Amino acid sequence: MGLITLLTDFGTADGYVGEMKGVIYAMYPQAQLVDIAHDVAPQDVDGARLAITRYWRRFPLGTVHMVVVDPGVGTSRAALAVESDGRFLVGPDNGVLSPALLRSDVRVVALAIPAQASATFHGRDVFAPAAARLAGGSPLEALGRTYDAPIVRRTPEAKRLVDGSMSGEVITVDRFGNLVTNLVAPRGGSVVLGDRVVPIVRSYGEGASGDVVAVIGSSGLLEIAVRDGSARVTLGVARGAPVVLRPAPPSA
Amino acid sequence: MGLITLLTDFGTADGYVGEMKGVIYAMYPQAQLVDIAHDVAPQDVDGARLAITRYWRRFPLGTVHMVVVDPGVGTSRAALAVESDGRFLVGPDNGVLSPALLRSDVRVVALAIPAQASATFHGRDVFAPAAARLAGGSPLEALGRTYDAPIVRRTPEAKRLVDGSMSGEVITVDRFGNLVTNLVAPRGGSVVLGDRVVPIVRSYGEGASGDVVAVIGSSGLLEIAVRDGSARVTLGVARGAPVVLRPAPPSA
């Protein structure tokens, strides 16, 4: 099938993504390219990592996920190819591939950097060729040496407090202005954000227009939303804001 | 062939669209996904509906059009699958599918909502699986029960006035700042917008730089444009502004 997904912060208008696509098709004409996004905020490694969490295991076994959000391109950071849970990923060693790296069954190689590779565009000269080869059936080991140096892994986990609450943070704000937290949601309870206590409801559409509610998002994480509005705008909250999950009192 | 088009207001950076694409490829690896747009303004059902008007019948018979602009997700609004003029559409019952629903030969079923479906992401858990099944050859009836409740249908039609003029409105403003109206254009005549009378010409390129002109757009609707500029900016007009089409006087 040869599925290769692409996630970058390149935008598309400059033609860099087109260049990478050309390289892949030239090496592997049977490739089936799937755009995930190219409008990741420039150099937003954390945002890209959270997006990958959502999609990487939804794709069929054998899919190659190519990720180029790479502020350190041209420095000594390693370029990785990863096999995890039956999928492949290629991208820089800056934490962006963490969702796949945090599994136990992961294999990692460091891609060789060709002498003629541009120091500013490993997406074209390192990652695209590696993705094309993996999609074409090359084994991971053919792409580079096993990488056993420390790998950058990031995971934003909520912490349990002594009173049974969970302390977390807003990990991203989506296009609708919903505040996605790292709180794994129970049924019931409430979320504290600043001096506001937000009830947990079943869907965005519950409550009246303008109400601030918390819902269990599609990844199982609690999100704070405003009915018919934007929680980002209404609450003036950005990524990193602390939140606390209070469990529901025992039912009477 | 398995063509599935995607139209959403999700943006791409958050990874939701990637998640839906993964679900489709996992269910139906032969799918051929076609991005229409993911940058519809958040919850702009009317804008999405107008876009669909343009493209849905251009695609080959059997194409599945998936549309997820869905402010009511998780409420009691129905999730629909539609067969109309040889194409299929899946999307919420909020009027967005009107271009296909307004035809006479339409069949509609209400998609079952699985118990485990996320209350916030029917795109992934309801519409993507339905699109994959339709593209793979499932008959419409296999996806849900025939829907005979009232369906939301929207159509912005211009009205004929007693003096023979047509009264309409600006139904959308495109990326170039052109004001697209719901006036079906004759050859000749003029358009009245506020206290301005705009002549109807043959192409954007007619007239001098900065001229305000009306042209017959590619969908047969009158559009108001500014040569080498933006009618939206020059005229300060937004969606919903009233316009009147005055027929040409009888030729002498």
Added chain:
Amino acid sequence: MGLITLLTDFGTADGYVGEMKGVIYAMYPQAQLVDIAHDVAPQDVDGARLAITRYWRRFPLGTVHMVVVDPGVGTSRAALAVESDGRFLVGPDNGVLSPALLRSDVRVVALAIPAQASATFHGRDVFAPAAARLAGGSPLEALGRTYDAPIVRRTPEAKRLVDGSMSGEVITVDRFGNLVTNLVAPRGGSVVLGDRVVPIVRSYGEGASGDVVAVIGSSGLLEIAVRDGSARVTLGVARGAPVVLRPAPPSA
């Protein structure tokens, strides 16, 4: 294989790109469409031309590149189909196809404009059908008459000054705020921008945070960048700004 790439300034939300894709699939169901970009700044012919420079020859032989950045649509400007270096291109005669037209082995025909073509949307009614036919194997000559009128060609070349310096300009600013120039870079030397002398280094990652550096970009052209920042913002420079390349002094 039937690869067809698409570059436009249409945005996607209005549905025009969807319309063109439908036309192509309806004429040639085996097409493999590749989005390059649709967010080229409205009517930015120069920006589109620079993007094409990057990607057009990266794709396999036989690829069809469709380009619709076309402020003159509906006027007398010719609609071209071009064969150059084994690839095909279709687009307006406004200079946007210059990267392919500047080669010696180029063949050009003028596409016939059907009588029923919309005067505002040749992308749908002229260029998409031509791309579908070329991808399906039609010879160039089947699409129109050989075009021997003068063709618009643009090329921004740096000029050699009497002291051995090269005088050029900023030809585009990419999404990261890097200033791409038309200076072909030697190893060593420095770039003068206004009253600032910028050293040439090997990668964006060299130097301290906030440093202004010049690097040899992935197309071989000098780019001016700010480490962990935006040269556009820091230097307040836009497309067209003059730059001078001073060669390195002879090594001692």
